[in-house]
Amino acid sequence: MVYILGGWQSDFKRNWAREGLEIGDGFAEAMHGGLDAVGMAPGEVEVGHVGNFVGDLFSGQGQLGGFFAMAEPTFDGLPTSRHEAACASGSIALLAAMADIESGRYGTAAVLGLEMMRNVPGETGAAYLGAAAWVGHEYQGARYVWPRAFSELTDEYDRRYGIDEAHLRRISQINFANARLNPNAQTRDYVFNDASFSADDEANPVIEGRVRKSDCGQVTDGAAMVVLASAERAADYARRRGVPLESLPRIKGWGHRSGPISYQRKVEASAGAPYVFPQVKRAIDEARARAGLSLDGIDAVETHDCFAMTEYMAIDHLGLTAPGESWKAIEAGDIEIGGRLPINPSGGLIGCGHPVGATGVRMALDAFRQTTGTAGGGQVEGARNVQTLNIGGSTTTTVSLVIGRD
Template identity: 65%
Template sequence: MTSRVYIIGGYQTDFADNWARRGMEIADAMGSTIMRGLAETKLAACDIEVAHIGNFGAELFCNQGHLGGLFAATDPAFAGLPASRHEGACASGSLALLAAGADIEAGRYGLAAVLGVEQMRNVPGEQAAKLIGGPAMWNGHEYQDACYPWVRVFSDVADEYERRYGLQQEHLSRIAQINFENARRNPNAQTRRWTFKANSFSADDVDNPIIEGRTRKQDCGQITDGAAIVFLASEERAHEYARRLGLDRDALPYIKGWGHRTAPITYAAKIKASEGHQYLFPHVRGAITDAFRRAGIAGVEQIDGIETHDCFTTTEYMAIDHFGLTPPGQSWRAIEAGDIEIGGRTPVNPSGGLIGGGHPVGATGVRMALDCFKQVTGAAGEYQVEGANNFATLNIGGSATTTVSLIVGR
């Protein structure tokens, strides 16, 4: 990073909420999240100089666009506030973070609000699957025969791993089990109160049925209503904030490094391009190593934990070897060794991730950054990774079309 971009705090909604059942619209959720975030960080609305919003499907789910205007409507002090909305499928929140960080690095603004938000439970589940199906891939050009397009895509990822390296369903099931277990520790996790049967993580077609392809029920992330906000600050504003609250300014976390890469939109094009490469998605590996390089980090051994995109268990399986926890194709080794569990060598998704924690599409990247902030400041509660100083994110949109990785640390 050319100059430091600090994270000075934020707020996350309860991802178990169903906003429509509570009579809430997306505007209500945005407003309450913004105000709770300000209260949590002891900021005032007049302190905010710019706002960036990550959202994928407000037009599709809520018939609502122009979310910057909804942000500005939250408080009279926001009148005239520059605000913009960013979309990159499931990586929308991370794109908003990158844009806000660039504003601060350029010296345009000193304090930015980054809000990720998505309302998805106001329609039936099958309709929700269709609304996030075609629009995030090349609509009309791929997976036209799939009932659940993204389930099929990541089933194909599993097939490709099996073809190239070998793959056992037991390892994917263990990823799911770990993330659901971690979610029980997280008071904001969507599945924290869920119960499971003895065969819920097996190949039992009753307790863990196949949804499409080879993807089973527990392999899938959740359809979620949720929002998260973080506040990014320049070095000057962060130090001013620390002085005002009597904090140790050197203990404030900042975004140490970032990586952002975009691949051709179709899954088939990505797989064709990766033939002969070590990694299934070389551009994903590139985004991660770009973040390492910008952070001055040699490799994953200097990372204390990871919040990664597990829209399906295969996505986390891919992240494990792409981060370098194992050689390519050998993610199973880290799973069997317990390396990815809380207390393991490099815990992955201590929050519960998308499978356990929930996946409000446009909010996910912001939520990941907030969880990294919590980890490196010792504020993660029961899912705290002991001694965490550096945490990484991996947030992907589509079939790893848009990929963003961040390193947050002190």
């Protein structure tokens, strides 16, 4: 068993470069913030894992595991590693830390995800992020690679099932509303009107193809950190704090699947199948199976909504509706806080923000908060089990976790 003892998230509204900060400064702040939040001394951490996608490009900085010892002298000699899987980098770091603990190699792990993305012009940043596509083969004429990719996914859903883009705008509207309840959300102070979620080319301009401004996740500087522990170390931690072990959430189940880097290869492979992305479906179902839960046992979801279309896809792959019928859950209010299965009460990538390497860790932290009743204004009443769905590239890497209390 692997428990989550707690963690910390930076304010995703901040622009580190404007504050005169470097990526190492963001790392140090997250690491110390996480340890303080959990109430652990650095000497109690036995291994460190960091999730990051493109620090090498945005900051010219690789070898990020070396920032543990830079930020805290006690960590000189700590075994560390960096993990990359595009937008799923943070979740891959979590899986690696889980494996360390489950193998008995270490009893505690600090897992930190981060990305610095607002220090370059928008088009430059978009080109850097395009490294997760099949470079030199896909989207050659696109100004913005990932809006183009998920515009093509909208086309694919339209061909297979039909789609009303008003439902995509509604997903964004819900996530921006949820973000207003989150004190760390990048968009918590954004102001919108009805035209902001319309087909008005001035109020909601087209970015690429069928993707409009309101459909897009945010370009964000940010970091998140959690501490994982074995059952033995978690029991000791709980005992020292006078709380029952059962009050601490654990990672009950996980799913991890990958596909070819080519979007087109994935879509062609699923032709005639019920789901557009079968590997996404497998990861979701395997996480629940390992947790011993069905959809009815999940109280909330933190899902990947790099674009509204990504969440639209996630809704049917999560099993909330039949394939191609995600619109039914949107119209019924099922995905809203108070609905059948609240999705992204944090605001998600659209509302909360998307510092790429941090997103998987941030999702796990929000699951911790939900299941410990500490999610503030975005709390889902009675939440005991939360599922995450973190996607890298065009579903090239998919990781899903089920986090909950016994």
